[in-house]
Amino acid sequence: MTAIDTGPVPLGPTQLRRLRRDYFSSPVSTLISVLCFGLLLSIGWVLFDWGVLRATFAAEARQPECQAAGGACWSVIANRWRLIFFGLYPYEEQWRSALACVAVIVTMVLSCIPVFWTGKRLTAVWALGFLTFYVLMKGGMLGLLLVREEQWGGLALTLFIFVATAIIGMPLAIAFALLRNSTLPWIAKTTGAVIDAVRSLPLISILFTFAIVLPFVLPDFVLQEKLYRVIAGSALFFAAYQAEIIRGGMQGVAKGQDEAAMSLGIPYRHRVARILLPQAFRNALPATINQFVITFMETSLVVIVGFFELLSSANAAFGTSDWTFAFVEVYVFVAFLYFIFVFGLSRYGAYLERRMATGQR
Amino acid sequence: MMTLLQHQKSRNALLQILYVGVLLALVVTAALTARHNLQAQGILSGWSFLWKSTGWDMTFSLLPTSSSDPYWWFLLMGVLNTLFLGIIGLAFATLVGGLVGLARVSENKAARLLGTIYLEIFRNIPLIVQVFFWYALANRLPSPRQAIEAGGALLSNRGIYLPGLNIAGWSVAAGFLALAIGSALLLWLSLARRFRRVAPALRRRRASTVALVTLGTLMVLFFLGHAPDSPLLTLPELKGLNIRGGYRIQPEIYALAFAIAIYGGAYIGEIVRGGFIAVGRGQTEAAKALGLSEWQSFTRIRLPLAVRAMLPILTNQYVWLIKATTLGIVVGFADFFMVVASAITHSGQTLELIGILMAGFLIINFSLAAVMNRINRAIALKGHQNRS
Numbered sequence: 001m002t003a004i005d006t007g008p009v010p011l012g013p014t015q016l017r018r019l020r021r022d023y024f025s026s027p028v029s030t031l032i033s034v035l036c037f038g039l040l041l042s043i044g045w046v047l048f049d050w051g052v053l054r055a056t057f058a059a060e061a062r063q064p065e066c067q068a069a070g071g072a073c074w075s076v077i078a079n080r081w082r083l084i085f086f087g088l089y090p091y092e093e094q095w096r097s098a099l100a101c102v103a104v105i106v107t108m109v110l111s112c113i114p115v116f117w118t119g120k121r122l123t124a125v126w127a128l129g130f131l132t133f134y135v136l137m138k139g140g141m142l143g144l145l146l147v148r149e150e151q152w153g154g155l156a157l158t159l160f161i162f163v164a165t166a167i168i169g170m171p172l173a174i175a176f177a178l179l180r181n182s183t184l185p186w187i188a189k190t191t192g193a194v195i196d197a198v199r200s201l202p203l204i205s206i207l208f209t210f211a212i213v214l215p216f217v218l219p220d221f222v223l224q225e226k227l228y229r230v231i232a233g234s235a236l237f238f239a240a241y242q243a244e245i246i247r248g249g250m251q252g253v254a255k256g257q258d259e260a261a262m263s264l265g266i267p268y269r270h271r272v273a274r275i276l277l278p279q280a281f282r283n284a285l286p287a288t289i290n291q292f293v294i295t296f297m298e299t300s301l302v303v304i305v306g307f308f309e310l311l312s313s314a315n316a317a318f319g320t321s322d323w324t325f326a327f328v329e330v331y332v333f334v335a336f337l338y339f340i341f342v343f344g345l346s347r348y349g350a351y352l353e354r355r356m357a358t359g360q361r
Numbered sequence: 362m363m364t365l366l367q368h369q370k371s372r373n374a375l376l377q378i379l380y381v382g383v384l385l386a387l388v389v390t391a392a393l394t395a396r397h398n399l400q401a402q403g404i405l406s407g408w409s410f411l412w413k414s415t416g417w418d419m420t421f422s423l424l425p426t427s428s429s430d431p432y433w434w435f436l437l438m439g440v441l442n443t444l445f446l447g448i449i450g451l452a453f454a455t456l457v458g459g460l461v462g463l464a465r466v467s468e469n470k471a472a473r474l475l476g477t478i479y480l481e482i483f484r485n486i487p488l489i490v491q492v493f494f495w496y497a498l499a500n501r502l503p504s505p506r507q508a509i510e511a512g513g514a515l516l517s518n519r520g521i522y523l524p525g526l527n528i529a530g531w532s533v534a535a536g537f538l539a540l541a542i543g544s545a546l547l548l549w550l551s552l553a554r555r556f557r558r559v560a561p562a563l564r565r566r567r568a569s570t571v572a573l574v575t576l577g578t579l580m581v582l583f584f585l586g587h588a589p590d591s592p593l594l595t596l597p598e599l600k601g602l603n604i605r606g607g608y609r610i611q612p613e614i615y616a617l618a619f620a621i622a623i624y625g626g627a628y629i630g631e632i633v634r635g636g637f638i639a640v641g642r643g644q645t646e647a648a649k650a651l652g653l654s655e656w657q658s659f660t661r662i663r664l665p666l667a668v669r670a671m672l673p674i675l676t677n678q679y680v681w682l683i684k685a686t687t688l689g690i691v692v693g694f695a696d697f698f699m700v701v702a703s704a705i706t707h708s709g710q711t712l713e714l715i716g717i718l719m720a721g722f723l724i725i726n727f728s729l730a731a732v733m734n735r736i737n738r739a740i741a742l743k744g745h746q747n748r749s
Binding site for chain 1: 470
């Protein structure tokens with residue numbers, strides 16, 4: 001047998017070859033790699049130097065000490081974290097606000113576990129979590145001091161608006177989606193017009209309308225509290241978007257499913273609740289998580305209609321004269337808080353997408 | 362009555378009438394209550410306030426405004442401001458998004474890493490936090506006397522001062538209009554189906570005629586707008602306590618545009634990446650097999666196919682970004698929403714102004730979507746899909 005020449009034998013370990021393929025495959029690629037790493041390292045170094053090496057952490061440090069050190073002044077967080085987290089909530093009662101936040105976060109984490117993914121269990125978990133939050137925050141019962149909604153603030157208010165929006169918005173979204181998919185043309189068309197109108201408006205204008213215009217429009221006894229009006233507006237906005245997502249999920253459900261159920265004589269409400277919606281939600285899960293992410297970020301818009309939520313209390317945290325210089329640190333801190341929630345949620349969404357992609361095959 | 366209810370058709374009709382009727386009744390009751398409440402405060406409904414003078418000033422407008430101008434003029438200027446900021450934001454966001462998207466689909470792992478880090482950081486922080494941050498930073502720049510100089514431009518807390526041409530504002534506005542019409546014509550010439558069969562040489566000649574005419578119009582406009590006894594170029598320089606000359610870009614505008622470009626860029630980057638992933642591997646491999654170079658395969662095969670895949674999603678993102686300009690209210694940029702909000706506080710004509718606001722955004726967003734859909738239809742491959 002003659003030996004067949006198979007070309008040059010690969011030299012060196014595979015690790016090295018992979019490195020070459022990924023970063024140095026051509027001169028241009030080498031240049032790009034060097035530039036990118038240079039940029040990353042220099043930005044990383046500047047941030048590390050500013051945020052850790054030359055930063056001041058001591059709670060008693062003020063502007064002179066911080067500027068002498070030349071880095072970030074985390075003392076502002078050490079001094080003002082209560083304001084950022086709890087807003088104007090009474091000082092002695094702030095443990096309740098903290099506990100309420102924990103309750104909501106636990107609820108959110110629980111509803112991410114597939115064991116709870118049935119309509120009843122999800123409803124139970126969210127109702128329980130929300131009730132715990134509300135009782136803890138509001139008080140006035142079980143021996144807790146009454147704290148009115150105007151005094152709520154900081155992270156707790158942000159979470160409250162988010163959770164309330166989701167709880168009211170989700171059933172509304174399902175109703176919208178079903179109505180828009182109705183076989184009765186007039187119901188489908190009017191619902192479609194309402195959804196499209198809401199979707200084409202900016203959320204700020206809806207919040208503004210609900211906060212400032214609605215008192216003129218409604219009789220005196222409905223929705224007295226501004227907070228609940230704003231939540232209603234935010235829920236309407238959420239529902240309009242979520243309805244389209246659910247409708248997209250419904251379109252992915254094979255028509256035969258509904259026809260088969262109909263031929264078995266299953267009534268409409270069971271057809272929807274047991275056959276259509278579970279499959280539609282499965283199809284729409286990635287988009288739904290994405291919508292939750294966006295909704296969480298958009299709770300910060302209520303700052304415009306004058307609420308003291310996370311962003312607004314952050315603005316107040318550097319609002320006094322001895323801390324005005326430290327705005328970057330406060331914004332970095334708040335951005336980090338939002339980042340944890342939003343990044344966690346979106347990573348979870350990506351995980352779900354992978355998980356479902358394997359299940360589908 | 363019972364037999365009527367048992368009949369499917371009549372039951373359906375009744376249901377629909379009931380549904381639409383309840384919705385209508387809600388709207389009518391709301392409007393009546395509002396009118397009653399407003400009349401109690403001495404505010405008469407109607408559109409006559411549009412011709413009254415406002416009595417307050419706009420912080421920024423493209424065409425001159427004063428406090429004696431009527432409301433309709435202010436509202437129009439607000440729409441113009443929204444479009445102005447929206448177009449700037451969209452353009453820069455698309456640029457940033459294109460770069461990030463390309464970095465994310467690059468074969469080079471370092472570029473992918475950089476793109477991913479950018480995306481994850483800026484996509485996961487609310488836009489309004491970013492707007493607040495850049496605006497606070499812009500306001501903490503040194504005062505005009507200690508302005509930072511960079512390539513003829515001056516950076517200070519009163520804004521960025523860029524060197525520019527010494528011409529009147531109206532001719533700049535007209536120039537922009539001419540430029541917009543010229544580029545729209547060029548786009549139409551190159552995309553529209555009806556010119557598809559025209560010989561390439563003729564097409565090129567037509568395109569160059571359009572380009573030349575646009576350029577000529579621009580020159581003429583600039584010449585007319587140029588004051589005869591002033592130098593053509595104006596450079597910003599410190600005079601006394603303030604900076605004179607050059608073009609001033611207010612901190613509100615560039616902070617907002619910057620935030621929109623960075624945040625929108627992250628989202629558009631993901632759309633661009635999705636577009637490139639949608640191009641089948643077979644297409645790239647076929648290009649390689651035919652001996653096309655990397656560059657040719659990118660410009661002739663992957664990019665055109667990717668653009669077709671990303672356009673529909675891009676439309677939604679553009680509509681979203683236009684709506685994001687309403688954040689102007691947190692930094693005091695007089696966009697459409699802020700003008701409406703201040704008009705409400707000053708005139709009290711709540712219902713009419715909310716109606717105008719809704720109609721305005723409906724028109725802006727629907728026309729944007731219509732334009733994008735038109736482009737989409739013009740470039741869509743008939744009977745083809747992005748085959749793998």
